Amino acid sequence: xxxxxxxxxxxxxxxxxxxxxxxxxxxxxxxxxxxxxxxxxxxxxxxxxxxxxxxxxxxxxxxxxxxxxxxxxxxxxxxxxxxxxxxxxxxxxxxxxxxxxxxxxxxxxxxxxxxxxxxxxxxxxxxxxxxxxxxxxxxxxxxxxxxxxxxxxxxxxxxxxxxxxxxxxxxxxxxxxxxxxxxxxxxxxxxxxxxxxxxxxxxxxxxxxxxxxxxxxxxxxxxxxxxxxxxxxxxxxxxxxxxxxxxxxxxxxxxxxxxxxxxxxxxxxxxxxxxxxxxxxxxxxxxxxxxxxxxxxxxxxxxxxxxxxxxxxxxxxxxxxxxxxxxxxxxxxxxxxxxxxxxxxxxxxxxxxxxxxxxxxxxxxxxxxxxxxxxxxxxxxxxxxxxxxxxxxxxxxxxxxxxxxxxxxxxxxxxxxxxxxxxxxxxxxxxxxxxxxxxxxxxxxxxxxxxxxxxxxxxxxxxxxxxxxxxxxxxxxxxxxxxxxxxxxxxxxxxxxxxxxxxxxxx
Amino acid sequence: xxxxxxxxxxxxxxxxxxxxxxxxxxxxxxxxxxxxxxxxxxxxxxxxxxxxxxxxxxxxxxxxxxxxxxxxxxxxxxxxxxxxxxxxxxxxxxxxxxxxxxxxxxxxxxxxxxxxxxxxxxxxxxxxxxxxxxxxxxxxxxxxxxxxxxxxxxxxxxxxxxx
Numbered sequence: 001x002x003x004x005x006x007x008x009x010x011x012x013x014x015x016x017x018x019x020x021x022x023x024x025x026x027x028x029x030x031x032x033x034x035x036x037x038x039x040x041x042x043x044x045x046x047x048x049x050x051x052x053x054x055x056x057x058x059x060x061x062x063x064x065x066x067x068x069x070x071x072x073x074x075x076x077x078x079x080x081x082x083x084x085x086x087x088x089x090x091x092x093x094x095x096x097x098x099x100x101x102x103x104x105x106x107x108x109x110x111x112x113x114x115x116x117x118x119x120x121x122x123x124x125x126x127x128x129x130x131x132x133x134x135x136x137x138x139x140x141x142x143x144x145x146x147x148x149x150x151x152x153x154x155x156x157x158x159x160x161x162x163x164x165x166x167x168x169x170x171x172x173x174x175x176x177x178x179x180x181x182x183x184x185x186x187x188x189x190x191x192x193x194x195x196x197x198x199x200x201x202x203x204x205x206x207x208x209x210x211x212x213x214x215x216x217x218x219x220x221x222x223x224x225x226x227x228x229x230x231x232x233x234x235x236x237x238x239x240x241x242x243x244x245x246x247x248x249x250x251x252x253x254x255x256x257x258x259x260x261x262x263x264x265x266x267x268x269x270x271x272x273x274x275x276x277x278x279x280x281x282x283x284x285x286x287x288x289x290x291x292x293x294x295x296x297x298x299x300x301x302x303x304x305x306x307x308x309x310x311x312x313x314x315x316x317x318x319x320x321x322x323x324x325x326x327x328x329x330x331x332x333x334x335x336x337x338x339x340x341x342x343x344x345x346x347x348x349x350x351x352x353x354x355x356x357x358x359x360x361x362x363x364x365x366x367x368x369x370x371x372x373x374x375x376x377x378x379x380x381x382x383x384x385x386x387x388x389x390x391x392x393x394x395x396x397x398x399x400x401x402x403x404x405x406x407x408x409x410x411x412x413x414x415x416x417x418x419x420x421x422x423x424x425x426x427x428x429x430x431x432x433x434x435x436x437x438x439x440x441x442x443x444x445x446x447x448x449x450x451x452x453x454x455x456x457x458x459x460x461x462x463x464x465x466x467x468x469x470x471x472x473x474x475x476x477x478x479x480x481x482x483x484x485x486x487x488x489x490x491x492x493x494x495x496x497x498x499x500x501x502x503x504x505x506x507x
Numbered sequence: 508x509x510x511x512x513x514x515x516x517x518x519x520x521x522x523x524x525x526x527x528x529x530x531x532x533x534x535x536x537x538x539x540x541x542x543x544x545x546x547x548x549x550x551x552x553x554x555x556x557x558x559x560x561x562x563x564x565x566x567x568x569x570x571x572x573x574x575x576x577x578x579x580x581x582x583x584x585x586x587x588x589x590x591x592x593x594x595x596x597x598x599x600x601x602x603x604x605x606x607x608x609x610x611x612x613x614x615x616x617x618x619x620x621x622x623x624x625x626x627x628x629x630x631x632x633x634x635x636x637x638x639x640x641x642x643x644x645x646x647x648x649x650x651x652x653x654x655x656x657x658x659x660x661x662x663x664x665x666x667x668x669x670x
Contacts, residue, residue, distance in 0.1 A: 049658055165565035169525065172558035176532055179555065183548040190539050190552055191532075214602075221595050224629060387629035388640065391622050394602055395648060399614070403658040411606050419599060426590050427518050437555075445551040452546040459545065 024064020032072020039069030112371030122310025174437020210417025257304030261311025267324025275304030613663025
C-alpha cells in the first residue's frame with residue numbers, strides 16, 4: 001500500500017517531474033488550442049524526442065500534453081469559433097455565442113473547472129477499474145485479442161468516418177502497412193520487394209507523423225486567410241452557484257466520457273458529441289436556448305472529453321488496445337521505452353501504472369492553474385499566422401521522424417504518408433483507423449495465427465472456439481453486431497425485433 | 508439518412524487509385540505464401556488486402572450512386588472543394604526539394620532555405636521580414652532540438668562536418 005502511494009505521488013514531490021508535467025500541460029493547452037496543431041501530432045513528434053529520456057520523464061511530459069491538449073481545443077472554440085480539436089466541436093456551438101455576448105471569460109472559466117472535474121472522474125475510474133480489468137484480461141485468449149483489435153478498428157472506423165466502408169478501408173490499410181517487413185514468426189519477407197530497407201518494416205513513427213503532422217499541415221494551407229476575431233474577456237473564475245447548479249450534469253457527462261473513452265476505438269471527440277446530445281435531451285428548460293450559448297451545452301462536452309482521457313488509458317494499459325488515435329501514439333511510446341502494455345503491465349510494472357495515475361492527476365491540477373490564468377497572452381499567441389505555423393510543423397515533423405533511428409529515408413516515408421493522408425482527409429477518410437491498424441495489425445496477425453495453430457488449422461474448430469468460450473462469445477457477438485449494424489442488412493433485420501421497430505417509429 | 512451529396516473533384520479517381528492499389532496489394536499478399544495453409548505468413552495480409560478491395564468497391568459504389576450517408580458528426584472543419592490548389596502543389600514541391608537536398612546541404616542549411624522560401628511564399632511580406640523570421644525560428648529550432656532535446660540532426664555531405 002505504501003509502495004502504491006509512493007509511486008502515485010512520485011511526480012508530486014520530485015521537482016523535475018513536476019516541472020515536466022507543468023510544461024507538458026502548459027504546452028498542451030497551446031497545442032490543443034491552435035487549429036492545425038493537434039494533440040496527436042504533438043505527442044507523435046514528442047515521442048521521437050523523448051525516447052532517450054528516462055521513461056518517467058517522458059511519460060510525465062506526454063501525460064501533461066495529453067491532458068492540456070484535450071482541454072486546449074475549447075479555448076479557440078469559444079474565442080474564435082474554430083474548434084482547436086474535433087473534441088471541441090460541440091463546445092464551439094455554445095461557447096462562441098457566449099463570447100459574442102461578452103461572456104468569453106465566464107465561458108472559459110466554466111469549461112476549465114468542468115474539464116478538471118471530468119478529468120478527475122476519468123482518472124479515478126482508471127485507478128479503480130484498470131486493476132480489475134487487468135486481472136480479468138489474464139483469462140483472455142489469443143482469439144479474444146484478435147476480436148478486441150477488430151472491434152477497436154471497426155469502432156473508430158464506423159463512428160468517426162464519413163462512411164463505414166471508408167473506415168474499414170482506412171483500418172485495413174493500416175493493418176497492411178503494419179505487415180510490411182520480415183514476418184516475426186517465420187522471418188519470411190512480406191511486401192519487401194527484395195529491398196533491405198523494406199525488410200525492417202515501415203517505421204510507425206514516420207506513419208504517425210506523416211498522417212497526423214504533415215497531412216494536417218497540407219490541409220491547413222487552404223485555411224491561410226481565416227481572419228482572427230478579437231474578444232473581450234473579463235470575469236474568469238466561474239460563479240460558485242453555477243458550479244453547484246451544473247454539478248449533476250457534469251457528473252453524468254463525465255461518466256459518459258469515461259465509458260466512451262474506455263471503449264476501444266472511441267475517444268474524446270465522440271464522447272463530447274454524445275455528452276452534448278445528452279445535455280440537450282436532459283435539460284428541460286435551459287436559461288438560454290441550445291445553440292445560442294447554453295451553459296449546459298458547454299459543460300457537457302468539456303467534462304466528457306477530459307473524462308475520456310482517463311477512460312482511454314484503461315484499455316491501453318490493461319489490454320494493450322488503444323482507445324483512440326492519441327493513445328495509439330502513446331502505446332507506441334510505451335513500446336519504444338521497452339514496455340509491453342497489456343494485462344501483464346500491472347503485474348510486471350505496477351509502479352509505472354501508479355506513477356501514470358498520479359501524474360495524470362497532477363497534470364489535471366496544473367490544468368486548473370493554467371486554465372484560469374494567462375488568457376490575455378493566450379489570445380495573442382493563438383493569432384500566430386498559419387504562414388509561419390505550416391513550415392514549422394513540417395520542420396518539426398522531419399526532425400521528429402529522423403530522430404528515432406537517424407535514418408533519412410524515414411523522412412521520405414513521412415512525406416509519402418503526409419500526401420496520402422492529405423488526400424484521404426480531403427475525401428472524407430479518417431486517418432485515425434490507419435494508425436490504429438498499424439499498431440494493432442501485427443498484434444492481430446500474431447494472435448490470429450496462434451488461435452489457428454491452436455485449432456490445428458481446422459476452420460471448424462477455429463470458428464467453434466469463438467462461440468464456445470463465454471468471453472469469446474461476448475466479443476464475437478459484439479463484433480458481429482458492430483459489423484451488421486453498419487451494413488444494408490441491418491434495416492432488413494430490425495423489423496423482426498419489436499423494440500427496434502418502436503424506436504424507428506419514434507424517429 | 509441517405510442524402511444526395513455533391514461529388515468532390517477527383518473523388519472517383521482517388522477511389523479508383525485506392526482500388527487498384529488494393530488489388531495489387533492482394534496479389535502481392537497472395538505471393539507471400541499462397542494458399543498453403545491457414546496459419547502462414549500470408550493469410551493476414553491477404554485478409555487485410557481483401558477487406559481493402561471490398562470496402563474500395565463499396566466506396567466507388569457510394570460515389571457513383573450518391574448514396575453516401577451524411578453523418579451528424581461534422582468531419583472536416585474546413586469543408587471546401589479545393590483539393591489541389593497551386594499553393595498546395597508548390598508547398599509539396601518545396602517539401603520534396605527540402606527532403607531531397609537535406610543529405611547534401613545538411614539539416615541547418617536545408618531548413619534555412621525551406622523556411623525562407625515558404626515564409627516568403629506563404630506570407631508575402633517584406634523579404635527582410637522573411638529573412639529575420641527564418642533566422643529567429645532556426646535558432647529556436649536549434650536551441651530546442653540540438654541543445655534541449657539533444658537530437659542528432661542530419662549533417663550534409665557538401666560542407667563536411669560543419670552543418
